[in-house]
Amino acid sequence: MSDLSGPGVKPEDSGYLTGYPLETLGKYVLARTWAAPEMSRPGCVWTHSLIIDNADLAAFSSAEGLLSAFCRPTGLSSKSTYANTIDVPVTRTHSVALPDHRAQSIVNALYTIPDQIVLTETEAADDDELLVSSIWMQQWPRLRRTFGFCTLSGIDRSSKGVKLDLQFVRTMDRQNLAKFPDAVTATGKNFNVALKPLLADIAGKKGYQFREFLKRAGGDVDGGRRAMLPLCRLYSSLFGNADPDLRSAVDALDALAIFGNHQARLVRALIVRSATENIEDVENEVFDFVVDSLDLVAQANEKMLPIERIAQALWLRSPKRFMKEIQIGGAIGLASQQALETMEASKLIVGLRENVKFAEYIVELRPELLERPDFWEISGVDETLxxxxxxxxxxxxxxxxxxxxxxxxxxxxxxxxxxxxxxxxxxxxxxxxxxxxxxxxxxxxxxxxxxxxxxxxxxxxxxxxxxxxxxxxxxxxxxxGEDPWVIASRYSGTSVSQPDEDYFSAFLMSRALGDRSLSQANLIQISYTTLYRALQFSRLPWEVERLAKWRLDSGSWFSWDSCSRLRETVVKRFVKNDLDPEIFGKLTDDENLARALINEAAETGSGRRYLREVRKRLKSTHDGKLNSRVDYIASKIK
Known part of the structure; x- marks a missing residue:
């Protein structure tokens, strides 16, 4: 690249700076050019070029050390001293005491019109150098090593394959601007507020947080100057407020997608980690971004990311995508499969309510769902599961x-x-x-x-x-042992309707009069009074009455009615089968019904013998309430 700034341009005594990349060599050139009036030939200049490895260039956060390394030659005899390697201190100072409007107009033009050369008018040479070097050092290493500039240009200093992005000119008149056909001028109009972090950083108001962000985030970002605006938006979204604006961060990261897939992996991972702190509550767009990014960031951040928790949140938001991810595999797919095995059953139920077609697959993994009423309350769940x-x-x-x-x-x-x-x-x-x-x-x-x-x-x-x-x-x-129906009757103490009581009494009496039960006396005791009154007042439906009469004896000529038949049948069973005498004595609490049973038994000799045992057993209970019944039996067996 020529040392000349252009015809008719005379630099100040301090000279001017030019920076440009040597991309094929992996190096960068920072040069200072001075006028050389002492030379015999008019228009001669001296140029001291620092050739910097790209890796070394990335270590600087300020150009102060580089600028202090320049030394104006004193003559041709000093030429050999410039072939030696020099050590340049890495300094961290980067604040610039310059009017905000000038830095604002330059960064606005550089990053909102990123494909064109930017022109700005020169002021004091020292100020120009400090401003351009601050803008240059602010850039992340990947952009810094491709950024070209010149602090004094009479014509476009760009050459084939090397574009100087920012050039300073003495005047902005029409004649001068015509020498820069592909350039735009830096003005303060239409400032993009997203670039404010750049201005604060140049003035040293952000410490090193913003510059460190650009250094880390820009490491795997393509796009050159075009990437600065999305990265500024990313920074403001993540660090501009007390809580990160993840939706805006996702939108800003999407703007980098035009430069290729998987841009800014570090920032992507940062957004994912931030979103996972409240993954259940983030907006759908942010959540989708997290899921889409997991395969990119999970490997490097596996221990920091609660992938299974993300998978559970995915189930609650979109069971269809959840199941699809299982089929696809990958980080979220594997986590989803694991989540099915560990997720709270209530969460699985929530997702199944609108996605019942997945029930069979999930029940195979989580059979305990079958034990939950809310699972069976889901419309469409197949009972054959x-x-x-x-x-x-x-x-x-x-x-x-x-x-x-x-x-x-x-x-x-x-x-x-x-x-x-x-x-x-x-x-x-x-x-x-x-x-x-x-x-x-x-x-x-x-x-x-x-x-x-x-x-x-x-x-x-x-x-x-x-x-x-x-x-x-x-x-x-x-x-x-004891008849199961007797046991159940003992423990079931709640009341039922009269028709149910009547039916149950008919059922138990029919069982008692058969030969299946070992607790015939108890069954009769449970059912006798209720069934007797039901027959007496004719309150049984015909099918229940048929059940009640099924096993009653035919009865004598004088006992044609159902109540008499029931009484005769019961007495015969107790006497003939020698059922528990005490139970017979306590068969009913109704004294009239009890005396009718005693009278029936006293009609035969075997019945009277049985009553003697009944009387004996009742007396042994020492229950005063039964004294009248004991006395009545005594009167019938004399």
Whole structure:
């Protein structure tokens, strides 16, 4: 590059600066040129060029050391001294005491019109050099080593392959500007406020934070001067306020995409880390940016990024994309797969509500979802998914289905479920509209029904009556111990409607009069009074009355009515089968009904012998309330 600034241009005594890259050599030239009036030939100049390795150039944050290294030659005899390597101190001072408007107009032109040469008018040479060197040193190393400038130009100093981005001219008249056909002038008009951090940095108001940001962020950014504006916006978005404006940061980073994919990886990682602090609450655009960037930043920041938490947030925002990422793989895909295994079940439910098609896949990984009512409350969930429930969880799955009023595959689950868990499920969800369907399924497993009844866990009598309505009197086995229906009756203390009471009494009496139960006396005691009054007042529907009369004896000529037949049948069973005399004595709390039973038994010799044992057992209880009954028996067996 020629040392000449152009025809008719005389530099000041301090000379002028020129900076330009030697890109093919990986070096940069910073030169100072002085007028050489002592030479015999007019127009001669001296130039001292510092040839700097690009790696060394990156170490400077101020040009002060470089500028102090220049030395004006004193003659041709001193030429050899300029071939030696020199050491230049790295200084950190970079503040400039110059009017803001001048720096403002130059940086505005440089970075808002980034593809053209910028012209500005010279002022004091020292001020010009300090300003241009500050702008140059402010740039990140990658831009700095390609940035060309000259503090005194009479013509465009650019040469083939080397453009001088910023050139200072003596005058801005039309004739002079015509020598720079591809240039624009730096004015203070239409200043882009996004560039304010540059001005604050030049004046030393930002410390080294902004310059360090540019150095780190610009390291993998293409685009030269065009990248400065997006980087300034990035800085302001991330550090301009107490809380980062992540949406603006994402928009600024998107502006760098025109220079190629995966620009500014460090800044990308910074945005991702900042966003993940509140990943559940960030805007959709920011969230999408985080997900899109994970594969780029995860490897280098794996320990710093809560990738699985991001995956959980992705599930809540877009289950469809979540599942797609699993198929694709990558950092977010692997994290999503892991998140399915660890995510709170309630969060999985939220995502499934509008994406039920993923239920089967997720249930395979998280079978405990089958135990949750809110899972079965999701519209469209296929009840056949419950078939996959393991035996140790089948009872809890039944409870969940009951809570959701669903009953699609009752038989398959009842057969595998734990009896105690079934009993608890029926008790807890006795108001479920699906209860009758489940009880009907339970009735098809008599042994399981016996275990449920005998569990002592059912306190709601409506459940016991519901199972009775779904069963046959003799279906539940009683091979040993107390009859399951007796146990269930003892623990189910809540009241039911009169029709239910009547039906249950008819059911228990029919069972007692059969040969299936080992607790016939207890069953009769539970049911006798209610059934007697139901028959007496004719309040039984015909199908219930048929059940009640099914096993009653025909009765004598004088006992054609149902009440008499019931009384005669009960007495015969107690006397003939020698059932517990004490229970017979306490068969009913109604004294009139009790005396009618005693009278019936006293009609036969075997009956009177049985009554003697009844009287004996009642006396041994020392229950004063039974004294009149004891005396009445005594009067009938004389």
């Amino acid at each position: 419950a078939i996959g429930a393991k035996p140790d969880s089948a009872g809890r799955v039944v409870a969940a289905l009951l809570a959701a009023d669903r009953a699609g595959i009752t038989v398959q689950l009842i057969g595998r479920a734990n009896s105690d868990e079934l009993a608890s499920a029926f008790e807890e969800h006795s108001n479920s509209s699906a209860l009758s369907t489940w009880l009907a399924a339970l009735a098809s497993f008599p042994n399981k029904a016996a275990e449920v009844l005998a569990s002592g866990r059912i306190c709601n009598k409506a459940v016991v009556v519901g199972l009775a309505r779904a069963s046959e009197p003799d279906s539940v086995p009683n091979e040993f």
